[in-house]
Amino acid sequence: MSELRAQLSEWRDALEARLPPWWLRGLAAALIVIGIVLPFAFTQDSGFLQATIIAVAYAVMSLGLNVVVGFAGLLDLGYVAFYAFGAYAAGWFGSFFFFKAKIHLLSTAPAADIGIHLNFILVLVLAAIICAVAGMIIGLPTLRLRGDYIAIVTLAFGEIIGVVARNGTDIHIGGGMTLTAGSLGISAIDPPGLPGVYKFNGLNLRPWYWLILAIMLFVLFCTIRLRDSRLGRAWIALREDEVAAISMGIPSVRTKLTAYAVGAAFGGLSGAFIGAYNTVVSSDQFVFGFSILILAMVIVGGLGSIWGAVAGGIALGYVNYWLIPQVLNTLPSKVGLNFPLSEINYGIFGFLLLVMMLLRPQGLLPERRRRLEMTGEVAAQDAELTETAA
Amino acid sequence: MTVEETGAGTLVAEPTTEAIMLADRVTKEFGGLVAVNAVSFAVPRHGIVSLIGPNGAGKTTLFNMLTGLYKPTRGRIVFDQTDVTRKRPDLITGLGVARTFQNIRLFGAMSALENVMIGRHARTKAGIFGSIVRRPGVVREEQEIRDRAHELLRYVGLRESLAEQQASHLSYGDQRRVEIARALASEPKLLLLDEPTAGMNPQESAALTSFMHKLRDELSLTILLIEHDMKVVMGVSERVTVLDHGEKIAEGQPEEVRNNPRVIEAYLGKQPD
Numbered sequence: 001m002s003e004l005r006a007q008l009s010e011w012r013d014a015l016e017a018r019l020p021p022w023w024l025r026g027l028a029a030a031l032i033v034i035g036i037v038l039p040f041a042f043t044q045d046s047g048f049l050q051a052t053i054i055a056v057a058y059a060v061m062s063l064g065l066n067v068v069v070g071f072a073g074l075l076d077l078g079y080v081a082f083y084a085f086g087a088y089a090a091g092w093f094g095s096f097f098f099f100k101a102k103i104h105l106l107s108t109a110p111a112a113d114i115g116i117h118l119n120f121i122l123v124l125v126l127a128a129i130i131c132a133v134a135g136m137i138i139g140l141p142t143l144r145l146r147g148d149y150i151a152i153v154t155l156a157f158g159e160i161i162g163v164v165a166r167n168g169t170d171i172h173i174g175g176g177m178t179l180t181a182g183s184l185g186i187s188a189i190d191p192p193g194l195p196g197v198y199k200f201n202g203l204n205l206r207p208w209y210w211l212i213l214a215i216m217l218f219v220l221f222c223t224i225r226l227r228d229s230r231l232g233r234a235w236i237a238l239r240e241d242e243v244a245a246i247s248m249g250i251p252s253v254r255t256k257l258t259a260y261a262v263g264a265a266f267g268g269l270s271g272a273f274i275g276a277y278n279t280v281v282s283s284d285q286f287v288f289g290f291s292i293l294i295l296a297m298v299i300v301g302g303l304g305s306i307w308g309a310v311a312g313g314i315a316l317g318y319v320n321y322w323l324i325p326q327v328l329n330t331l332p333s334k335v336g337l338n339f340p341l342s343e344i345n346y347g348i349f350g351f352l353l354l355v356m357m358l359l360r361p362q363g364l365l366p367e368r369r370r371r372l373e374m375t376g377e378v379a380a381q382d383a384e385l386t387e388t389a390a
Numbered sequence: 391m392t393v394e395e396t397g398a399g400t401l402v403a404e405p406t407t408e409a410i411m412l413a414d415r416v417t418k419e420f421g422g423l424v425a426v427n428a429v430s431f432a433v434p435r436h437g438i439v440s441l442i443g444p445n446g447a448g449k450t451t452l453f454n455m456l457t458g459l460y461k462p463t464r465g466r467i468v469f470d471q472t473d474v475t476r477k478r479p480d481l482i483t484g485l486g487v488a489r490t491f492q493n494i495r496l497f498g499a500m501s502a503l504e505n506v507m508i509g510r511h512a513r514t515k516a517g518i519f520g521s522i523v524r525r526p527g528v529v530r531e532e533q534e535i536r537d538r539a540h541e542l543l544r545y546v547g548l549r550e551s552l553a554e555q556q557a558s559h560l561s562y563g564d565q566r567r568v569e570i571a572r573a574l575a576s577e578p579k580l581l582l583l584d585e586p587t588a589g590m591n592p593q594e595s596a597a598l599t600s601f602m603h604k605l606r607d608e609l610s611l612t613i614l615l616i617e618h619d620m621k622v623v624m625g626v627s628e629r630v631t632v633l634d635h636g637e638k639i640a641e642g643q644p645e646e647v648r649n650n651p652r653v654i655e656a657y658l659g660k661q662p663d
């Protein structure tokens with residue numbers, strides 16, 4: 001086994017030595033081009049395209065959570081809150097739900113409609129702002145906590161948001177309007193589009209796909225730029241050693257809150273998109289399991305790794321929305337068992353995570369730093385050395 | 391943060407330009423344990439001062455108070471004529487205090503260079519939007535951070551080939567070098583070194599001793615160090631403060647301190663007459 005591994009890594013090194021230095025950039029560019037032309041390989045409403053759209057939307061969330069958990073090391077188990085805020089932003093500002101108001105701004109909705117109808121780009125901006133603020137508010141009580149305790153507090157916040165969404169029907173904001181529509185859901189959310197020119201619809205999924213792909217590329221771009229910046233370094237320093245980081249002049253409160261805000265804003269973009277795509281925002285969508293799903297994407301991809309977060313998000317998105325329900329769903333009945341496979345999808349997820357942790361604990365595409373950490377025998381020896389010396 | 395009575399009246403010594411750091415009857419209690427008890431001392435500008443004492447004397451606790459990691463239970467700390475008693479550690483670093491740690495605290499997963507780049511945090515200001523769009527100012531600043539970090543690594547004598555190495559993979563001596571470079575990156579006026587020669591052989595200690603003189607003269611720093619190696623203490627310090635059981639038991643020129651009976655007692659136990 002170890003010989004095989006040594007052989008493999010030797011081959012990989014040999015391969016990397018032969019490839020031109022720009023091969024990674026080339027690969028990324030090729031992947032993006034493939035991503036753009038992908039929908040032409042499928043019919044306009046294919047089930048695979050449907051799964052792809054959700055998978056890419058999850059990759060956006062995974063990128064956002066990776067900023068909080070992967071970069072800044074703040075274990076956030078309440079990420080579903082930002083899915084909720086984002087989706088509700090789409091509901092509030094793009095439907096007849098606030099029926100006492102009548103505000104139209106470059107929206108695809110008919111001008112006679114009541115309610116607030118904003119252009120989808122504005123909805124995205126508002127979703128990002130609402131989520132960034134919510135992220136900081138949720139982050140505030142965790143600032144003096146560490147590790148597991150942050151997880152507990154954020155988990156509780158995620159649950160609170162879910163409960164508020166469910167009981168929002170009893171929160172009256174005047175004029176007979178309520179905050180949410182509970183499990184009934186706010187619907188018909190306006191589709192994105194250019195008013196008077198084109199409106200997205202459920203029969204042609206390609207524009208939806210390109211929209212979420214554009215959002216993902218935007219978020220990807222922002223995360224890469226942030227990782228390689230003064231702020232990104234500060235996040236990683238806080239994750240590595242908080243005491244040393246603040247002694248080096250990094251303000252821990254402000255830096256952590258920025259991580260929460262940035263991660264939440266990305267989640268909000270994806271949440272608003274999913275809201276519009278589903279055309280309905282119901283409180284049943286916002287369950288604890290969702291936070292875990294996104295966290296699993298980040299971990300499977302490789303904690304702290306940007307490309308890993310994308311790969312993990314898309315991979316698990318496909319497993320959850322395509323492989324299990326569309327491809328393998330009838331498998332149990334073929335071997336004489338009487339249930340659809342999608343009923344045990346959490347079991348399958350758990351199994352996959354377990355296999356992953358055993359075979360490749362550093363994730364699919366590990367961050368450079370972590371790869372070194374997990375493979376270096378040198379590191380172990382050095383650690384012993386420092387301990388005996390100190 | 392709890393707000394407590396400082397209990398500090400007038401300063402024992404008025405802040406002057408002579409003393410860059412002044413501790414005035416600083417006390418730190420952890421529950422019932424008094425780790426540092428009413429210690430006053432001054433660090434003269436451009437001086438090299440050693441803080442010595444047996445294990446558990448409260449030296450590192452005092453360091454942690456000077457850098458803001460601990461808030462003193464009582465007393466007052468003045469740096470460069472600014473009261474820093476209850477200031478946040480990152481703000482104190484901004485004012486010009488930098489430190490190293492007793493058991494090296496580098497960011498293990500980052501490269502040596504990135505560690506030093508972190509040290510520039512307090513002296514740079516690129517924000518979130520500037521970083522995303524890479525404003526020209528931000529690009530320039532980033533280049534300046536990188537150049538300065540390279541320069542500092544050269545200055546502390548780290549081989550150029552090791553700059554991109556992961557910090558936790560460096561040898562012990564090199565990790566000490568990187569830690570000093572990281573502290574220097576914040577452009578301190580006062581450098582606090584916590585047992586810089588721990589784990590070094592005599593040659594390395596001697597080299598570090600002369601390096602401290604070089605630092606003070608070339609960068610016009612003030613250096614306060616905790617040290618156990620008496621050879622280093624005697625060789626480098628202009629003044630020595632001795633702590634034992636959280637109290638200051640002696641202070642003065644290295645020679646005076648060495649012959650002080652209380653110091654000998656603290657280190658070797660009471661001599662039979």
